[in-house]
Amino acid sequence: MPFADTSLRDEYAAAVERVAGRVLDALRGGGGPAAPARPDGSAPPSGAALPGGPGPTGEPALTGDPREPALTGEPSPTRAELAAVRILGPDAFAPGLLDGRAPDAATALVVAQALDMFPSTGTTATAATAAAGTRPEAALVTAWRDRATAQLLTRAGAPTTPSAAVTAEHVPGAVPGPGELGWPRWSVMMAQLSSLALPGLDGPVHELARRNDLALARGAVRSMLRRDHRTAARLARWLARTGADGVPARLDLAPVLDRIRAAGDGSARSALEVAIAERMLKGVPA
Structure with missing residues (x-):
């Protein structure tokens, strides 16, 4: 079993890297859709929830066999790739949003497939997190990320599932501030919410970031x-967003991002965080 679990984790991690790489290519103007899509545009079977609730980083807990095809006879996207789309959440829409465009329907179709296959844990996230023995803010991270994803999906004008509609309307509990958690723990939680630091998204989490930019x-x-x-990189992304909102800079981000690019882990996902931060520093077209 340990060998099988390791294999599954590796498979899911590889899928996240592939999908993050495609979003990064689209952000850099490489062309093509930001997320894997089916050749015929069809949707996978619905209701295959991810057991276990949110993971310790506030992302869906990835379980099950990722090599199971999302639709029999279709080679792509795999179950793991759709799970990767769920993990990236709002970042699937980042290339268009950073170009000043509304969420696009082509990306929305894939996001809808992912949300249908792996429905939001919604209001059950807190109970799932408590059962898993993780910190309560993990449930808030999951809920706010899912809400932002569903809102962008709805805004794209593409057909959405009932689950997505409910998630878009559900307002999660308030995110605690650094005064409640202490700024080190709070900054880690905000890093887990970095996918909300995008143009076109705003709300209580963004206001919290603007008020606590020093933290x-x-x-x-x-x-x-x-x-x-x-x-x-994720916190630099938030600082780039607060700067775009008119908050005076607390940190010179250009050398920070240069250092992360030179000394970071070299993953597509980290490169995506850096690229998004840099694009927001340059400004988003009106």
Whole structure:
């Protein structure tokens, strides 16, 4: 069983890297859809929920066999790739949003397939998180990420599932601030919410970031000192967003992002975080 579990984790991790790479290519102008799509545009079977609730990072807990095809006889996208789309969440729409465009229907179709296959845990996230023994903020991270994904999906004008409609309307509980959690723990939670740091999204989490930009800057510096470059990239992304919202800069982000690019883990997912932060620093077309 340990060998099987390791194999499944590796398969899912590889899928996340592939999908993040496609989003990154689209962001850089490489062309093609940002997420894997079926040749015939059909949807996979619905209702295949991810057991176990949110993982310790606030992302869906990836279980089950990722090599199971989403639709018999179709080679793509695989179950693992659709799970990867769920993990990336709003970032699937990042290339268009950063170009000043509305969420596109082609990406929305794939996101809808992923949300249909792996429905939002919704209001059950807190119970699932408690059962898993993880911190309560993990449930909030999952709920806010899912809500943002569903809102963008609805905004794209593509057909959505009942699950997506409910998720888009559900308002999760308030995200605690650094005064409640302490700024180190709070900055880690905000890093897990970095996919909300996109143009076209705004709400209580963004207002919390604007009010506590000093804590974000401290978290980014702390992460750099700890060589946790992915967390640093995610917090730099939030600082780029608060800067775009008119908040005076607390940190010179250009050398931070250069250092992350040079010394980071080299993954597509980290490169995507850096690329999004850099695009927001340059400004989004009106």
